[in-house]
Amino acid sequence: MENYTTLTLFHFEKNKFWAFKQMGIAPLSFHKIQGLLFARLMGTGAGSGFSLFPDFSTYAFLGVWENPNAASVFLEDSTFMKKYKKNTIKIRTLFLKPIQSHGRWDGINPFESKMKNKETPKGKIAIITRATLRWQRLLSFWAAVPRASKAIEQAVGVRYYKGIGEWPFIQQATISIWDNMNAVQNFAYKQKAHADIVKETRKKKWYKEDLFSRFELLEDIIHEQ
Structure with missing residues (x-):
C-alpha cells in the first residue's frame, strides 16, 4: 500500500501563546510516532491566507504515513492530538491520496505517488505547494x-485555500481544495493572471527549492469543541 497523507488544521480562540510555543516543542517528539514517515508543524498566513503577516489563531500539521491505520491511531489516541483537542475550538483534517507530485521538500519528495496510468479521480482535489525562497x-x-x-x-x-509554512518569509507553502481536476487544470493553464505569475517565477528564479503535489481528497472531517 502506498503512503497516506493527512493535513490537520487547528483553530484557536484562546491558548494562542500555547499554540505558538508548540512550534518549537512538539516536533522534537515526532520521531517517536509509529508509522510517521514525514511531518511538519506549520504556521499560517493571515487574511485570505497568502500573507506576509501570520495568523496566530491557525496552525497546520502535515503527516505522511505508512498506512491509514497509523494515521488513525495518531489522530485518535496520540498524546499530541489529546493536547491539541484540549486547547482548540476546531480541528479540521484532510485525508489525502497522492496523485502526482514533483519537486523537493527539504531535499526529498514525501508525496511520490505510485499512481500511474489510472483513471483521474472525479471528486475533490487538494493541492499542496511548497517553496524555499532565495534571500x-x-x-x-x-x-x-x-x-x-x-x-x-x-x-x-476553488473551495478553500490557505497559506502555510515552517518559517515566515522564506519557507512558504499552500493548501487548496478544488471541486475536481477540471477546475485545477482550468486555473493552472487557462487563467491568464496565474499563468503570468508562473512565467515570472521562472524568469526571476524566486525559488531555491519547490514542490507541487496533487491529491485525491478522500475525507474532510471537522470537529468543533
Whole structure:
C-alpha cells in the first residue's frame, strides 16, 4: 500500500501563546510516532491566507504515513492530538491520496505517488505547494503575492485555500481544495493572471527549492469543541 497523507488544521480562540510555543516543542517528539514517515508543524498566513503577516489563531500539521491505520491511531489516541483537542475550538483534517507530485521538500519528495496510468479521480482535489525562497529574491516575491491571492480568489471551482509554512518569509507553502481536476487544470493553464505569475517565477528564479503535489481528497472531517 502506498503512503497516506493527512493535513490537520487547528483553530484557536484562546491558548494562542500555547499554540505558538508548540512550534518549537512538539516536533522534537515526532520521531517517536509509529508509522510517521514525514511531518511538519506549520504556521499560517493571515487574511485570505497568502500573507506576509501570520495568523496566530491557525496552525497546520502535515503527516505522511505508512498506512491509514497509523494515521488513525495518531489522530485518535496520540498524546499530541489529546493536547491539541484540549486547547482548540476546531480541528479540521484532510485525508489525502497522492496523485502526482514533483519537486523537493527539504531535499526529498514525501508525496511520490505510485499512481500511474489510472483513471483521474472525479471528486475533490487538494493541492499542496511548497517553496524555499532565495534571500535575494524575497522583495520581488512578496511584491507579487497580492496578485497571486487575487488570482486564486477569482478562480472557478476553488473551495478553500490557505497559506502555510515552517518559517515566515522564506519557507512558504499552500493548501487548496478544488471541486475536481477540471477546475485545477482550468486555473493552472487557462487563467491568464496565474499563468503570468508562473512565467515570472521562472524568469526571476524566486525559488531555491519547490514542490507541487496533487491529491485525491478522500475525507474532510471537522470537529468543533
